[in-house]
Amino acid sequence: MTDSSRLQGRDAFLTALTQKLGRPTAAAPTAFYLPQQRQREVFQEYSLEQLKQHFVDYSRQNLGAKVIETTFDTLPQVIEQDALERFDEDSISLLIGTDARFPNSGAFAALDSRIQVKEWQPEEIREQQIACAEQAQIGVVFAECALVESGTIMLKSSKAQGRSISLLPTHSIFVIQQSDLLPRITQACERLHEQATQGHRLPSCVNFISGPSSTADIELIKVVGVHGPISATYVILTDQ
Amino acid sequence: MNVSFFATCICDALSTEVAKQTVLLLEQLGCRVHFPVRQTCCGQPAINSGYASQSLAAIKVQIAALEENDFPLICPAGSCTAMIHGYPKLLQDEPAWQQRAQDLSDRTFELTQFLVHHLDTSQLNAKLEGIGVYHPSCSLSRKLGIKEEPIILLKQVGGLTLAPFPNQETCCGFGGTFSVKMAEISGAMVTEKAEHIQSVTPDFLIGADASCLMNIGGRLRREGSTIRVMHIAEVLMSR
Amino acid sequence: MSMKTSQQPFKERIKVKMQDDVMRASVANAQERMFGNRARAADALGNWDDWRDMGASIRDHVLENLDYYLVQLSDKVIENGGHVCFAKTADEATAYIEQVAKQKNARSVVKSKSMVTEEIGLNQVLERNGIKVVETDLGEYILQIDDHDAPSHIVAPAIHKNRRQVQQIFADKLGYQGSDEPEELTRFVREHIRQYFVQADIGITGCNFAIAESGSIALITNEGNARLSTALPKTHIAVMGMERLVPTFKELDVMVSLLCRSAVGLPLTGYVTVLTGPKEADQLDGPEEFHLVIVDNGRSDILASEFKSILRCIRCAACANTCPAYRHIGGQSYGSIYSGPIGAVLSPLLGGYEDFQDLPYACSLCTACNDVCPVKIPLADLLLKHREVMANAKLTPLKERLTVGAFQLINKHPYIWQQSIRLGAKAANKMINNGDMRFKPQAVEEWHETRDLPHTSHESFRDWFAKRQNNGGSHD
Numbered sequence: 001m002t003d004s005s006r007l008q009g010r011d012a013f014l015t016a017l018t019q020k021l022g023r024p025t026a027a028a029p030t031a032f033y034l035p036q037q038r039q040r041e042v043f044q045e046y047s048l049e050q051l052k053q054h055f056v057d058y059s060r061q062n063l064g065a066k067v068i069e070t071t072f073d074t075l076p077q078v079i080e081q082d083a084l085e086r087f088d089e090d091s092i093s094l095l096i097g098t099d100a101r102f103p104n105s106g107a108f109a110a111l112d113s114r115i116q117v118k119e120w121q122p123e124e125i126r127e128q129q130i131a132c133a134e135q136a137q138i139g140v141v142f143a144e145c146a147l148v149e150s151g152t153i154m155l156k157s158s159k160a161q162g163r164s165i166s167l168l169p170t171h172s173i174f175v176i177q178q179s180d181l182l183p184r185i186t187q188a189c190e191r192l193h194e195q196a197t198q199g200h201r202l203p204s205c206v207n208f209i210s211g212p213s214s215t216a217d218i219e220l221i222k223v224v225g226v227h228g229p230i231s232a233t234y235v236i237l238t239d240q
Numbered sequence: 241m242n243v244s245f246f247a248t249c250i251c252d253a254l255s256t257e258v259a260k261q262t263v264l265l266l267e268q269l270g271c272r273v274h275f276p277v278r279q280t281c282c283g284q285p286a287i288n289s290g291y292a293s294q295s296l297a298a299i300k301v302q303i304a305a306l307e308e309n310d311f312p313l314i315c316p317a318g319s320c321t322a323m324i325h326g327y328p329k330l331l332q333d334e335p336a337w338q339q340r341a342q343d344l345s346d347r348t349f350e351l352t353q354f355l356v357h358h359l360d361t362s363q364l365n366a367k368l369e370g371i372g373v374y375h376p377s378c379s380l381s382r383k384l385g386i387k388e389e390p391i392i393l394l395k396q397v398g399g400l401t402l403a404p405f406p407n408q409e410t411c412c413g414f415g416g417t418f419s420v421k422m423a424e425i426s427g428a429m430v431t432e433k434a435e436h437i438q439s440v441t442p443d444f445l446i447g448a449d450a451s452c453l454m455n456i457g458g459r460l461r462r463e464g465s466t467i468r469v470m471h472i473a474e475v476l477m478s479r
Numbered sequence: 480m481s482m483k484t485s486q487q488p489f490k491e492r493i494k495v496k497m498q499d500d501v502m503r504a505s506v507a508n509a510q511e512r513m514f515g516n517r518a519r520a521a522d523a524l525g526n527w528d529d530w531r532d533m534g535a536s537i538r539d540h541v542l543e544n545l546d547y548y549l550v551q552l553s554d555k556v557i558e559n560g561g562h563v564c565f566a567k568t569a570d571e572a573t574a575y576i577e578q579v580a581k582q583k584n585a586r587s588v589v590k591s592k593s594m595v596t597e598e599i600g601l602n603q604v605l606e607r608n609g610i611k612v613v614e615t616d617l618g619e620y621i622l623q624i625d626d627h628d629a630p631s632h633i634v635a636p637a638i639h640k641n642r643r644q645v646q647q648i649f650a651d652k653l654g655y656q657g658s659d660e661p662e663e664l665t666r667f668v669r670e671h672i673r674q675y676f677v678q679a680d681i682g683i684t685g686c687n688f689a690i691a692e693s694g695s696i697a698l699i700t701n702e703g704n705a706r707l708s709t710a711l712p713k714t715h716i717a718v719m720g721m722e723r724l725v726p727t728f729k730e731l732d733v734m735v736s737l738l739c740r741s742a743v744g745l746p747l748t749g750y751v752t753v754l755t756g757p758k759e760a761d762q763l764d765g766p767e768e769f770h771l772v773i774v775d776n777g778r779s780d781i782l783a784s785e786f787k788s789i790l791r792c793i794r795c796a797a798c799a800n801t802c803p804a805y806r807h808i809g810g811q812s813y814g815s816i817y818s819g820p821i822g823a824v825l826s827p828l829l830g831g832y833e834d835f836q837d838l839p840y841a842c843s844l845c846t847a848c849n850d851v852c853p854v855k856i857p858l859a860d861l862l863l864k865h866r867e868v869m870a871n872a873k874l875t876p877l878k879e880r881l882t883v884g885a886f887q888l889i890n891k892h893p894y895i896w897q898q899s900i901r902l903g904a905k906a907a908n909k910m911i912n913n914g915d916m917r918f919k920p921q922a923v924e925e926w927h928e929t930r931d932l933p934h935t936s937h938e939s940f941r942d943w944f945a946k947r948q949n950n951g952g953s954h955d
Binding site: 247249251252253254255256257259260263275277278279280281283285286288289290291292293294295297298301302305378382383409410411413414415416418419420421422423424425426427428429430431432454455457458459461462 | 490493494497803804807808840841842843844845846847849850863865866867868869870871875879883884886887890891892893896897900903904907914922923925926928929930931932933935936938939940941943944945
C-alpha cells in the first residue's frame with residue numbers, strides 16, 4: 001500500500017476549507033501563546049512529601065483505590081497480600097507485565113501457592129494472550145508516572161506491557177516509583193510534547209487511568225466497575 | 241443632583257407603583273427627577289425576538305428623546321438598562337449614532353447600582369418587618385453583573401431578614417416574549433421558582449426587575465400565596 | 480439515528496414530554512448533581528475564569544488555523560502508519576467506513592460513545608450491511624436496546640430514565656432478573672457486553688481531541704469501553720468533527736482539564752486514552768489498522784459565518800446542566816441528538832431551520848449557559864442571532880412580523896406611544912379583575928395558563944408624574 005492510498009479526499013476538503021477561512025493557501029500560524037499559565041501553578045509549592053500525601057489521600061477518598069507504600073524488595077509480598085485479601089479463592093490468576101523495572105520473575109515464583117503468576121508473553125499468539133488476560137483476576141503493571149492532582153496512573157503500551165493487562169482482569173495493581181509523582185497532567189503532557197517535538201513516534205497507546213472504571217449513567221449514581229477493572233490498588237515504591 | 245428617569249413601559253403602564261416609589265426614593269435622597277416625556281419602550285420585545293435591524297429607527301427616536309438632558313439616566317429595571325447598554329453595538333454600522341448611543345449608555349444606571357455607587361443611602365431609614373427573599377434577575381446579576389448592590393441596600397432595611405432559597409439564581413421564566421411564545425416552558429419555570437420561594441415561607445419576595453416580579457407574583461397569586469411581592473424601591477420606601 | 484430524532488412538531492413534542500413526570504424528576508435530579516459537581520471542581524482548581532480564557536483562546540487559535548493543523552494532523556497519522564479520510568459530507572464519511580468494514584469482512588462492531596457518528600447516521604449504514612453494532616457506553620447501550628430511544632443528554636444520554644425503567648428494559652430485552660440497583664444493573668451489562676468486545680472485528684470511537692503534532696487522538700471516558708474498543712478489535716476507526724483538535728500536548732492539557740471538570744466534575748475522568756496510529760509491530764494487542772475519518776458535514780460553513788464561536792464547543796454539556804428550559808422539557812424535546820443550549824445553536828446550523836427553527840426560541844435568554852461554558856461561547860447571544868437570521872429571512876410567522884411591525888410603528892412615534900401607554904394603563908385597570916380578564920388576546924391567554932394578571936393602577940406613571948409636576952411637585 002502506498003502512502004497516497006492511505007489518504008483520501010484531503011486536497012478538495014482543504015481547498016474548500018481554506019477558502020472558507022478567507023485566504024488563498026493554508027499558512028503556518030504565528031506562534032501561539034496562552035494568555036495565562038495557570039496550569040503551571042498547581043501544587044507548585046508542594047514538597048515531594050506533600051505531593052505524595054495528596055496523591056494518597058485523593059486516590060483513597062475520591063477514587064476508592066487502595067494505596068500501599070512499600071519498598072522495592074518487599075513488592076512481591078505486598079502484591080501477594082493484596083491478592084489474597086482481594087480474592088478469597090483457592091486459585092487466583094495474576095497476570096504481570098515483563099517491564100524491566102519489575103523485580104526478576106524469580107521473585108514472583110515464590111508467592112503463595114494459591115496465586116498462579118503468569119507473565120505477558122509478547123511472542124505468543126495474540127488471541128491466547130488476550131484470553132489469558134480475560135481470565136486473570138489480577139493484572140499488575142508498572143506505571144510510567146503518576147499525577148497527584150487526580151490520582152492518575154500513566155501507562156505506555158509496550159512490548160512488555162500489553163494494553164490488556166490493565167484492562168481485562170477485574171483487579172488492577174499499579175506499581176509507581178515515588179520519584180515519578182508529577183503534580184498534574186501538565187507535566188505528563190510536557191513530556192509527550194517533548195517526544196513529539198523530537199520527531200519520535202509516540203507509543204501507540206498512552207493511558208491516564210484514575211482508579212477503577214466507573215459510570216454514572218443510571219440516575220447519576222456513581223457505580224465503580226463497568227467495562228474495565230472493578231477495583232484498583234496503587235503500590236508506591238518509596239525507595240525508588 | 242439632577243437625574244433623568246427612564247420608567248420602562250411595564251412600570252409606566254402596569255407596575256406604576258414601582259416607578260412612583262423610585263421617583264420618591266430618588267427625591268428623598270436629594271435628587272431632582274426629570275422625566276423625558278418622549279421616551280418610549282427600549283425595544284426589548286422586538287429585539288429579543290430577533291428584530292434588531294428592524295428596531296433601529298425606534299432606537300434612534302428613543303436616543304433622541306433621552307437626549308433631552310444629559311443627567312444620569314436611572315432605570316428601575318435590570319433588563320431595560322441592559323438593553324440600553326446594548327444600543328451602541330446595535331448601531332455599530334452608523335458611527336455617529338453609535339457615539340450618541342455610547343454617550344447615553346455611559347450615563348444609564350440601574351437603580352440599585354446608582355444608589356450604592358453615586359448616592360449616600362445611609363439615611364434611608366427604611367423599615368420592613370419580616371423575612372424576605374431576594375430574586376436576582378438574570379439581567380441584573382448576569383448581564384449587568386450587579387449582584388451585591390441590592391443586598392447592600394436590603395441589609396440596611398430595619399426589621400428585614402434575608403433568607404436564601406433553593407436555586408436562587410435560576411431564571412424565573414419571564415424572558416419577555418418567551419413568556420407567551422413558549423408559555424409552557426415559561427410556565428414550568430415560574431412554577432418551580434414559586435415552589436422554591438415558598439419552600440422557605442418568606443413574608444416578602446423582593447426583586448429589582450418589575451417584569452420578573454409580575455411573572456413570579458402572577459404565579460404566587462394563582463397559588464393563593466400571601467407572600468407580598470415588592471420591588472426594591474418599594475422596600476426602600478417602607479417605613 | 481441521524482441528527483434529527485423526531486418527526487413531531489416542537490410544540491407537540493414538548494407537550495408530551497412535559498407530562499412525563501419520571502423524565503422531569505430524573506432530569507432535575509441529574510442537573511442538580513452535575514451542576515454541583517462542576518461548580519465544586521472549578522472552585523477546587525481555582526482561577527476558573529482564567530482557565531476559561533485559556534480554553535477559549537486555544538479553540539479560537541485552532542479554528543483560525545484549522546486548515547494548517549489538519550494538514551499536520553493527517554501527515555502525522557500517515558507517518559504513523561494510519562489511514563485518513565477527509566469527508567466533506569455525512570455520506571462520504573459513512574461510505575468510507577462502510578467500505579473499510581466490507582474490506583475487513585466485518586460481522587460485528589463495538590462502538591464507544593460518539594456524537595459525530597450519530598450525527599452522520601453511521602449505525603444504520605453498518606446495520607444495512609448486516610453488521611451487528613453494539614453501543615458500549617452504558618447509557619448508549621440502554622437506549623440502543625430500548626428500540627433506539629433518542630439520547631437526551633450529550634454526556635449522559637439515558638438521563639431521562641430512572642432505575643426502574645432501566646431494570647424493565649433489561650428484563651424485557653435481555654432477560655435480566657436482578658434488582659433495580661444501579662450497581663447490579665451495571666455489573667449485568669459488564670458481563671453481557673464483554674463477549675462483544677472480544678468478538679468484534681472493528682472498534683469505532685469518536686475523538687475528543689486530535690493532537691496535530693503527533694497525529695494522536697485522545698478519548699475521554701469513565702467506563703473503560705473506549706479502551707476495550709481500541710485494544711481488542713483488529714481495526715480501529717476514529718471519527719472526528721474536523722474542528723476537534725489541538726496543536727500540541729500543551730494545549731491538550733488545558734482542554735482536558737476544562738472538559739473533565741465541566742462534564743463530570745472531575746480533575747480527570749477514569750480514562751484519558753491517547754492513541755497514536757496502529758499498534759507497533761512488536762506489540763500483541765491493539766489495532767493492526769487505524770483509520771481517522773475527519774468530518775466536515777457543514778462545519779466549514781459555520782466557520783465562515785457569524786456563528787463561528789460555536790465550533791469552540793468541546794461537548795461537555797455544562798450548558799445543558801444549567802439551562803432551565805432544558806430542565807423542564809428534557810433533551811428529547813429538542814428533536815436532535817444535540818440538546819440543551821448547544822443543541823439549540825448547533826442543530827439549526829447543521830440540520831437547517833426547516834427542522835430546527837423552534838429551538839432558538841426555547842430559551843429565556845437568561846445567559847446562565849454563557850457563564851458556565853468552559854470555552855466562553857456566548858450561547859445565548861448565538862440563539863438570539865439565530866432569531867435575527869430567521870426574522871431577516873422572513874422565516875418567522877407572518878402574524879409575528881405584523882405584530883412587531885405595528886409595535887415598531889407605535890414605538891418610533893413618541894406621541895402615539897405616549898397615548899398608547901396612557902390608554903393602555905386605563906384599559907388594563909378596567910379589564911383586569913382578580914388577576915383575570917374576560918376577553919383575552921391569545922398572548923394574554925398563554926400567560927394566564929399558569930399566572931394571574933397583575934394588579935394595576937387607574938392611571939399610567941406618566942400621568943401621575945405630569946399631574947404631580949403641575950401641582951408643584953406634590954403627590955396627588
